[in-house]
Amino acid sequence: MCSILSDSPRGTRRGPPLAKPVRIRQEQAMIAKLKGLLDETGADWAVIDVAGVGYLVHCSARTLAALGEVGEACTVFTDLQISENDMRLLGFAEGSERDWFRLLTQVQGVGSKVGLAILSALSTAEVQTACASGDAAMIARANGVGPKLAGRIVNELKDKAGALPFGPDGGGVGAAVMPAGSASADAVSALQNLGFKPAIAADAVARAQRELGANASESDLIRVALKSAAGR
Numbered sequence: 621m622c623s624i625l626s627d628s629p630r631g632t633r634r635g636p637p638l639a640k641p642v643r644i645r646q647e648q649a650m651i652a653k654l655k656g657l658l659d660e661t662g663a664d665w666a667v668i669d670v671a672g673v674g675y676l677v678h679c680s681a682r683t684l685a686a687l688g689e690v691g692e693a694c695t696v697f698t699d700l701q702i703s704e705n706d707m708r709l710l711g712f713a714e715g716s717e718r719d720w721f722r723l724l725t726q727v728q729g730v731g732s733k734v735g736l737a738i739l740s741a742l743s744t745a746e747v748q749t750a751c752a753s754g755d756a757a758m759i760a761r762a763n764g765v766g767p768k769l770a771g772r773i774v775n776e777l778k779d780k781a782g783a784l785p786f787g788p789d790g791g792g793v794g795a796a797v798m799p800a801g802s803a804s805a806d807a808v809s810a811l812q813n814l815g816f817k818p819a820i821a822a823d824a825v826a827r828a829q830r831e832l833g834a835n836a837s838e839s840d841l842i843r844v845a846l847k848s849a850a851g852r
Contacts, residue, residue: 651675651709655695658687664736666711668696677711678732681740686713701732708732716744727776729769738762738773749822751777753805804829807841816849824849 654677656670666687667674677696679687687694696711697718710732712718717739724735724747738747741762750758751774760770804825811821828844829836 651698651700653695653697654711656693658690658692658694660690661687666696668694668711675709677709678736679711679713680717680736682743683711683713683717683739710736712739714744720744720747723777723780724773727773730773734762734764734769737764745822749808750774751780753808754778803836803838803841806838807845810838810842811845811849814846820849821845 654668654670654675656668656675658666659669659674660667661684664681664684665676665678666684667676669675677698679696683696687696696713697715698712699710699718699722701708701710710718710721712721721732721735721739724730724738725732730738738759742750742758746758749755754774756767756770756774759765759773760767765773807825807828808821811824816824824845825841827848828841831844832840
């Protein structure tokens with residue numbers, strides 16, 4: 621913003637009145653997606669060349685790995701964050717990752733840095749499984765996330781976990797909620813204790829739930845899910 625300086629006597633003004641600062645609303649300045657060439661990458665950022673304009677986007681490690689090699693075509697889903705002192709563009713390889721980032725950063729104490737750290741350490745499927753089952757220890761794997769913050773995240777997002785897509789590109793077979801203490805959540809935990817990765821366990825149990833119905837017992841879910849998980 622420029623100021624207009626004048627040497628006129630006090631009490632007089634030349635030119636139009638000075639403009640007042642305007643707060644830009646995030647939804648008015650949203651850039652939803654970038655499609656171009658991967659121009660450059662760093663530890664937690666990438667530059668996307670779109671028709672000769674380079675956009676600096678801050679990304680999770682998983683998104684950076686998914687973008688490919690420098691010079692290749694890529695697409696990133698974006699979220700524009702505007703504050704009084706900063707404006708930054710966040711980039712995500714999948715729409716579901718962006719949705720979870722927005723949800724995570726609604727929790728007090730979770731800024732963009734912590735949100736990206738969580739999505740670097742865990743897939744969106746693992747984040748959803750952790751929140752739905754109340755597994756704070758899984759969230760605490762991320763850098764900068766202590767037990768207290770991890771607990772707050774799963775407590776606040778537990779009821780919202782099923783409202784977002786569960787899997788790549790907003791899809792996936794595990795979209796149903798698995799509330800803590802339910803037969804499905806206990807079955808997921810049982811498969812994890814047997815050595816299956818969280819995402820595979822949740823996927824297999826979701827498949828079993830659809831096959832057996834909503835009233836399936838934990839033992840039946842585990843029996844059917846084991847067959848599915850073992851074949852992955």
